[in-house]
Amino acid sequence: MGILNFASLVLLTIAGIQTAWAWRNLRDWRLAFACLTLLLAGVPGIFEFLFDVNKKPLRADFSFDEVQLFTVGVLAVVAASFIKQIIHSQQMAAVAQSVSEFQLASILENVPDAILTVDRDAKVLFLNHSDSLYTVEDVVGQSALRMLPEEAHSNMQSALAEVIQEGRSVELDVPMIDRDGSKRWYTCRMFPAGSGSPPDTATVIATNITQRKHAENELRRSRDELEQRVMERTRELALANQELRSEIIERKQTERQLFSRIEFERIISGLSSRFIDLDPGQIDPAIEDALKKLGEVSGTDHCSICHLNDSPPMASMTHEWCRDGIDPVSDLIQDLPMEQHPWLWQKIRELVPVHISNLDELPPEAKTLKVALKSREMQSFVVVPLTSGHVLWGFVSFAVKGRQVSWHDDMVALLKIVGDIFLSALERQRASEALRATEARINRLFQSNIIGSTFTDVDGVLYDANDAFLNMTGYSREDLPLRWRDLTPPEWAHLDEQALQSIRTEGVAPPREKEYFHRDGHRVPILMGTALLDKNSGECIGFVIDLTERKQAAERIRELTSRLEGASRLSVMGEMTAGLAHELHQPLAVIANYANGCIRRLSKETLDRPKLIESMQEVVAQSIRAGEILRRTRDFLHQREIQWESVDLNSVIRDAVHLAELDSRQKDVEIRLHLGQNLPDIFGDAVQLTQAILNLLLNGIQATAENPSGPKMISVESDINQDSAVQITIADTGLGIPTELRDSIFDQFFTTKSNGLGMGLAICKSTIENHGGKIWMRPGAFEGTEFLLVLPRARRELRPPVILAKLTEQPAASAPR
Template sequence: MPADALTAPRRRRAAPRHQAQEALRQREAHLQFLVGRIPGFIWTTDTALRLTLRMGRGLEAIDAQRPEVLGHHISHWLGTEDPHSPTIAAHLRALSGQAATCEQQWEGRLYSNHLEPLRAADGTIAGVIGIAFDISERQQAEQALQAAKAELEARVSERTAALVLANQQLQRQLAERAQVEAALRESELRFQNAFQHAPIGMALVNLDGRALHCNQALAEMLGYTRDELIDKTLAEMVPADDLTAAQEDRRRLLAGEVDSYQAERRYIHKSGRIVWTYTSASLVRDAEGRPLYTISHLHDITARKQAEQALRDSEERYALSVAGANDGLWDWNIEANEVYLSPRWKAILGNAVHELGADPLAWVSRLHPADAAPVRATLAAHLRGELPHFEVEYRIRHSDGTYRWVLSRGLAVRRADGRPYRMAGSLTDITERREVEEELRESEERFRKIFEEGPLGMALVGRDYRLVKVNATMCRMLGYSEEELLGLSFADITHPQDLETDLRLAQQVFAGEIPSYQIEKRYVTKPGGLIWVSLTASVITGETGQPLYGIGMVEEITARKRAEQASQRHQAELAHALRVSTLGEMAAGLAHELNQPLSAIVSYARGCVHRLRAGAAEPADLLYAVEQIAEQALRGGEILQRHRHFLRSGAPSHEWVNVNVVVENVGRLASSEARAEGVAIRLRLTPLLPPVQADGVQLEQVVLNLVRNAIDAMREGNPAELCIHTTLGAREIEVAVEDRGRGVPPELGERIFDAFVTTKPDGLGMGLSISRTIVEAHGGRLWATANPERGTTFRFVLPLP
């Protein structure tokens, strides 16, 4: 029988097995190829933490020559059995169903590991899947990639040889076909698990830039579902500012100019926010080398970027704060004994940037002799660890030879054993502050001396009006000890009649409505006596302007007030005497004024007598005559009462007075004398004048004196008319007496108001002097002005309340 006839059935039986083996080889090669593109490696374990798979181009850097670890416990691979090691602990957390991350040092390189539970088709945990990324330098990662490629090629060669051998033994391995197919399905499942459960974003992108497939990590990273990401393009996912660079990287990859690329790239989250990623991408080709698609790995580095930005912001804020504070900086290398001095540090001492080198003596040699020892002692104490900070104020010599006050602060940096090896700090020019403090100290000392040793009584008063501090003069003035006064308020020692005004003004000054006030008031002494004082009060304010204390300066004026009272009595007596003298001078006019009602009374009385004697008296006629007699008697009584009121003696009594009424009374008093001299009195009064606080009799005396002077000045004049005006101003009432007389001689001027100065041959020269005194006692002014044509106008004003 021909040999071909014998071998043909065997070849037919071996063909399916060979095809399955070839499919398995291609799929595993494909899986190895895809995993080899990951910048790290992947491994899986069963539930006993035995390694079942290790794949990835990063393995050659840590365990490339020890494949026997497969099937062994993970600790055999890690080189440690410590259950508390981060990597073993992370595996245990993954077995409990939790994702875990850790870092692992392998062969001098640092890897970032992410572990997830590996689940079977029914969802139960079948082991652990882990992925590690080399986070060492990029060049080392590229070298590891090349090594991984070589290892992969070697393994592919080994697998190819094994498959050739298997092909030769197909007849003996037909029974193993089902196992091979199961292994293929398991391999595909492992790849799917590795892709879907990878802790970083992964995507397969077709050649026109649209996503073919992506894992859950990428979807969560960008806020989309996996279905929403399919067919997305770079232009839709990358900010416009980054799009050109991203497209250029992809073009170079597809053109074969690079095998892969890595870049920090921004992506747009579905919510619109920016996600920073470390992106690596490589090109997947078919067996003939034709490009199929690209695979991209995206690691979320947003937190790191935010931390870097926060650091930059912090550094910028620190730089701005230092510049804003206008402080100089210094940095002392203790071990090298070299110091860095910033340009501002040098400028504070008047030096240019190129002056003052790194020698600390440049600072030490400038210390004021009196401050050098304390500064050194403070520095040494801080370096020994006795003081937590170095902070000291001292004087240091400026380049112009003067000394400046500075505040130096610093902090030492120490090694693990506590030895300082570096110290840095700042220098602040506080010369102006120290000068202000010195001026304040001197001011406080002056205030203390004035307060404690001054001749005036002084007191500090709280917001509740209680005495907080008093000096010895105040105590002697009131007869109290300091302790006794400090228990009182100023209301306790103020005369009741003066308290209302004092309290009102104190409230205004504490409220900031007035800056200060000055009043004359009475205090009640401890023995019960009264003293007059002049009080000047203001407030002491805090930094924000709020009142802290009231301060009062008290001058005793009891003797002066007694002298004033005596002077007032004397003035009143003198004014009364002048009024008596005035009425004496007006006696003829008074007699003439009384003669009219007396003559009328006599006439009516004689008529009644005549009619009664004749027996022809009618009751109606007699009644009329008697009524006229009574009316004329009342008129005479009013004339006498008016003159009697004018002659009233006694202390001045201030009451509410209508100035128009005063002027009208004077007009009536002076009317007889004016008619006798041929002078007409005209009153031009502003209606509804507000009343003033005054002594009405004294005001009548002033107006009458001015009117009589005007009448006297117009004797033998033509026309002889006298006008009295009242005018209401903004804060005062003015009274003016205007004549057309001979006027005041220019050489007299203001002397006309001096005592014993007169233009009358028989005058005393006291009328105008007393009139001015009375007006000024009422808070007003009295003066005279020459009229444009002829005569003089005397004016006085009285303040409104």
């Protein structure tokens, strides 16, 4: 029994060593676990053996069958040997596999195609090598789609789905974008791979076909070039054939056109000689007959002449010819606005001939013209502008129905000649009619005796006159002819010389005022104008108006105006009487007080010399003040002739303000002055200007006093405006002027006051305008009104006196007071 135990121990030891070796080399836990189980089965025997040897029992109830122990040892050795054999077989298989993998790797490395393994998401799991700028490390683990252009993604994804999901092989050509941006082409043959069902990967064999693609593209390009050359050659042959046909047709057309041109020129030659001596009454039928001949020779269907009127431009057809079967349109084209056909009107206005062989040649902006011509089935047309001198008179047009006609430049030039011939005849006809009409009007005017009429020559010899002129000057027909220089006073002779020179050079002498000697010796004021009737004969017509009654009426108006101004000033002063008395009372009271004081002190002998001098100085100052008030009043009321002189406008404003101060203090209205410095003088009458400004101030004071709210103030400003003229602004804070009355305030006799004459603002306007200035109003601050006066700088020429007739020449711009 001891020998068996020892043998079992030896066997188990050997089995343990083999198990450890197997685990170290095999690394298979299942085989190692089987051997370890057998070893553990023999552990109790080993303990018993050790207990028997050492005579130290491990436990009292522990005992093993020696045969069983030996059997376990044998099985452990056999199991270990079997495991060792398995390990050896696996090692040999691993060596063989290593040799196969090395050979496969060598094949994959040397094969020209790229072999990839990709999963369902196109992620690259394996790549044998790369023939692009991407390395294997760049590709493995990344999506294969990132190397493809975006437009190829869908095709690749569809192919992968077909291979992996359906287990079919797919082949397709895909482009790849290399790292440097260049494009490569590959034929990808895709096979299902993997042990699953369906497979979870696909094997892709990518063959580089870039060179083949380039070759195919080059072959395609060569084929396209060859096809293009064949097409071009075919086109050239067809074009040559067409050109040959066109040349034949063109030659025939040229022959016809040459014949038409010869016939056209023959007709034009006949027209030139025919229209030269044609009576004006026969011109219209002759033009219509010529249009018919020209239309028949040129093969056109419609010919017409249109005249253009200005402002706005409108066309009226004056002459027309239509071939049989063509409806006339002369009744439709009368006062036709050219703005309806802007493209055609632009060409005509630029004097550019328009020739269209096909309506399709018209630009889009000629849409309305195209519609109009299509409605009459006209296919081609030509329009040639006609000018009289440098002025656009109208145009001549030729149109063809239903066919194309080429209008050559030489034909257009001939049509221009035809148009000029027609226009020359029409101008002569119009001139003849105008001359007859003018002669008739002049004869009626001459015989009507409404005004004086004369016939003279360019040397001033008057050889005929109507009764009105003869009655005006006191001469009879037996006294004719007369000379201008004999009828004209010496001081007016220079005007006659200027008039005769103007007639010789410009054909007219502008109207001029002068005087004629009456036969009895007194002078007759006249207004005379002269015009040249016939340059060749030098015949002139003159018109003479007797200004005697007008001059007398003007003088009467001047006198009435002067009286009216005086009455207006008296009216103003009448309104200011109470204030004037108060203004004079103050200095007189001061004078009286100082005089009484001096008398009392002198009687008491208490007044010393310095006090007497001081008192007398104050008396003198107050006397001067009273005298200044009386002077301004006297100057303002004094009836005198207008005195034109240089006037300081600021002094005029101050005088007017002094005169208005009495009224302003009574009505508790403050007048503020803002007068500009170094204002230039104006040329005028100081009294008239003072009256105009005073009227505006008094109106403003009254309006401001009637306003229950707002400040009671009038502002007077003077300055130089942007035109270097002197400007005065008078602004009040009154109730303002109603909008409906603003256009009437400067009218004569217009007033809103119950006791007013309605002449104050009218005289203001007349005065300012007579001084070459302007006056107007505008709304001011605090609902008030501003009056603005602008007067020019002083000039040396005299101004005419103010006349009442000028008060109604211009409409008013402001409102009444």
